[in-house]
Amino acid sequence: MDYPGNLFVVSAPSGAGKSSLVKALLELDSHVQPSVSHTTRAPRGQEKHGREYFFVSEQEFDAMVAANGFVEWANVHGRRYGTSRKAIEERVALGADVVLEIDYQGALQIKQAFVNAVLIFILPPSWEELRSRLERRGEDAADVIDLRLKNAEEEMAQAGKFDFVIINEVFERALFDLKTIVHAQRLKYAAQRRARADTFESLNIP
Numbered sequence: 160m161d162y163p164g165n166l167f168v169v170s171a172p173s174g175a176g177k178s179s180l181v182k183a184l185l186e187l188d189s190h191v192q193p194s195v196s197h198t199t200r201a202p203r204g205q206e207k208h209g210r211e212y213f214f215v216s217e218q219e220f221d222a223m224v225a226a227n228g229f230v231e232w233a234n235v236h237g238r239r240y241g242t243s244r245k246a247i248e249e250r251v252a253l254g255a256d257v258v259l260e261i262d263y264q265g266a267l268q269i270k271q272a273f274v275n276a277v278l279i280f281i282l283p284p285s286w287e288e289l290r291s292r293l294e295r296r297g298e299d300a301a302d303v304i305d306l307r308l309k310n311a312e313e314e315m316a317q318a319g320k321f322d323f324v325i326i327n328e329v330f331e332r333a334l335f336d337l338k339t340i341v342h343a344q345r346l347k348y349a350a351q352r353r354a355r356a357d358t359f360e361s362l363n364i365p
């Protein structure tokens with residue numbers, strides 16, 4: 160499907176810094192809007208229902224799956240996460256750029272449904288740094304951190320399937336890379352749409 164808005168998908172192993180990077184991008188670029196996912200995991204400290212996630216029960220999640228309410232969903236670290244159709248379709252149809260922070264399984268499902276979606280993978284500079292970021296964040300219990308690090312290996316092996324890979328070592332540099340990808344993509348699709356419009360005009364097709 161082709162929409163006037165662009166879809167950006169950002170994936171990373173837990174702790175690599177994707178939420179911080181996406182948050183900084185949203186503050187800098189008012190044309191980009193976040194997609195708020197649904198999850199069956201419990202909220203962390205400061206998280207609010209409807210802001211970071213819609214926190215729902217297993218039954219509510221089942222009902223949305225049955226109603227075909229998700230464009231993609233996946234099991235991640237033992238919990239379910241999904242992107243509702245409503246979270247993106249209306250907005251890209253109106254020309255907004257939407258950014259999704261989702262795992263690699265969801266990212267690959269999105270690429271099937273939206274061929275023009277841009278997939279971006281964030282890598283940490285090292286294993287040691289990934290662990291210490293998860294510990295410094297101080298939001299997850301030790302066993303949760305261990306599970307996330309164990310899953311990181313499989314997740315990082317998927318980086319090659321993405322359109323772009325950013326190494327988040329120096330934060331400002333990684334943010335610059337992310338902004339550049341967003342701007343370049345906007346220009347690319349704007350140019351493509353213009354070229355298509357010119358072709359229709361020259362052929363006299365309304």
Ligand SMILES: Nc1nc2c(ncn2[C@@H]2O[C@H](COP(=O)(O)OP(=O)(O)O)[C@@H](O)[C@H]2O)c(=O)[nH]1
Pocket residue numbers: 170171172173174178196197200231232233235236240241242260261262263264265266
């Ligand atoms: N497939 C899919 N993955 C999601 C969605 N929302 C969040 N995730 C992923 O679920 C994983 C866990 O997210 P979260 O519990 O917020 O932990 P964090 O990544 O450590 O901040 C991350 O890889 C997210 O990108 C979604 O709607 N769909």
Ligand SMILES: Nc1ncnc2c1ncn2[C@@H]1O[C@H](COP(=O)(O)OP(=O)(O)O)[C@@H](O)[C@H]1O
Pocket residue numbers: 171172173174175176177178179180292293295296327328329330331
């Ligand atoms: N480039 C960076 N250098 C040092 N710490 C970082 C960097 N990027 C993010 N962090 C920190 O690492 C932790 C994990 O970042 P977060 O954005 O929550 O990761 P994710 O959303 O990928 O799980 C947070 O405490 C964040 O402040």
